[in-house]
Amino acid sequence: MLATPGGLPPAAQDTQWAYETKQDGQRAVVYLPGDGGLLVRARSGEDITAAYPELSPLGAALGRTPAILDGEVLALDESGRADFQSLQSRMGLAHAPARAARMAARVPVHLVLFDVLHLEGHPLVRLPYAQRRSRLESLGLDGPHWSTPGALVGHGAQALRATREYGLEGLVCKRLDSVYEPGVRSRAWIKIRNLRAEDVIVGGWLPGRGRLTGLPGAVLVGQRSAGGTLRYVGGVGTGWSEAERTELAALLRVAATDVCPFEPAPPVQGAHWVLPRLVGEVAYSTRTRSGLLRQPSWLRLRPDLTPPESAADLPDGTG
Structure with missing residues (x-):
């Protein structure tokens, strides 16, 4: 049961x-x-x-x-x-x-x-x-x-x-x-x-299959480390409506790049990389010991937030 x-x-x-x-x-x-x-x-x-x-x-x-x-x-x-x-x-x-x-x-x-x-x-x-x-x-x-x-x-x-x-x-x-x-x-x-929610930065995506052909099947997300590098924290493949997935596909196409923004690069086959400019909010249950999100689900885009692109862009505390 x-x-x-x-x-x-x-x-x-x-x-x-x-x-x-x-x-x-x-x-x-x-x-x-x-x-x-x-x-x-x-x-x-x-x-x-x-x-x-x-x-x-x-x-x-x-x-x-x-x-x-x-x-x-x-x-x-x-x-x-x-x-x-x-x-x-x-x-x-x-x-x-x-x-x-x-x-x-x-x-x-x-x-x-x-x-x-x-x-x-x-x-x-x-x-x-x-x-x-x-x-x-x-x-x-x-x-x-x-x-x-x-x-x-x-x-x-x-x-x-x-x-x-x-x-x-x-x-x-x-x-x-x-x-x-x-x-x-x-x-x-x-x-x-019980779910937790955090902001993440989109650094790549995986193509969908079947009815999702031509759309992202999952996005690859990360968070900035203390040193400013973008650390991979997992792939998110659920939580969108069809309209939201289509909107996201257009945003990902505009941000396409040949360079993986994550450091180190995750061992993900078939990934398409994007400039790390999109911020989203995801829900998840827990983290693994290596910091990956377990059972993540997409909640929403955060257009009100613009992530820094590198350590040089992070605030240095000097005002």
């Missing part, structure tokens, strides 16, 4: 919803057959058990009680926040168990559990969320590499504000009376992603 992007439920319905922290990890369904074994499957259905050997003791956590659980595999940073970049070093190792074991010692994962779909031989998917949640919490599944974080009923605005204050990815709102709909992106679950 997948969540639909949206906003908080109406205040009058607040007590009809539960609120869980949105985690930036790999969705997983966990099968506990009750014989001490464990099977972990990704959203695609792929068996990813061998990628996370530190989760194997979970197989015996319920003794001989079989269960199917829903959750998210995370890698945590020093502050206990989900770090997707670290998790990427663990993903894709299901067919390399020896390497997965070595990586488990360096980048351990943590499984957060938020739903129970089958228990003691009985399917629970037709039960309301509130009942499934109660059954899940009664299992007491908290161990060295897994836990069952709490869910807050009501107080959605406060919960969302807390995720922003603590720098968390966002909030998932779940209707208390909702059944579990496998494979469905349901309005009974609503996800709210």
Whole structure:
């Protein structure tokens, strides 16, 4: 069951919803057959058990009680926040168990559990969320590499504000009376992603394909470093209407140049460079450790802002 992007439920319905922290990890369904074994499957259905050997003791956590659980595999940073970049070093190792074991010692994962779909031989998917949640919490599944974080009923605005204050990815709102709909992106679950917004300088673009042929499929953006160089921070390919994309295409053609404005030049194949004169505002979730924007989306052009073209153009503080 997948969540639909949206906003908080109406205040009058607040007590009809539960609120869980949105985690930036790999969705997983966990099968506990009750014989001490464990099977972990990704959203695609792929068996990813061998990628996370530190989760194997979970197989015996319920003794001989079989269960199917829903959750998210995370890698945590020093502050206990989900770090997707670290998790990427663990993903894709299901067919390399020896390497997965070595990586488990360096980048351990943590499984957060938020739903129970089958228990003691009985399917629970037709039960309301509130009942499934109660059954899940009664299992007491908290161990060295897994836990069952709490869910807050009501107080959605406060919960969302807390995720922003603590720098968390966002909030998932779940209707208390909702059944579990496998494979469905349901309005009974609503996800709210906390986004940041910053100004960026456009330094290039990539051609679109299909219906976007002749238009920019993505723009390549950067920000000025302290030394004045334009540092590449990522590619942005979403957030425009058709009219806005057409307008942007005309502006990019006028600013075309053969010289890459980024230093160092990003390893992007097929890029068209432009003079770094266009400023835009983008929304994004987090930054990688190398400074790239994760999940960036275009918000608007900033014609009111004109970027300096080089370090020599930057203010020197002498007035």
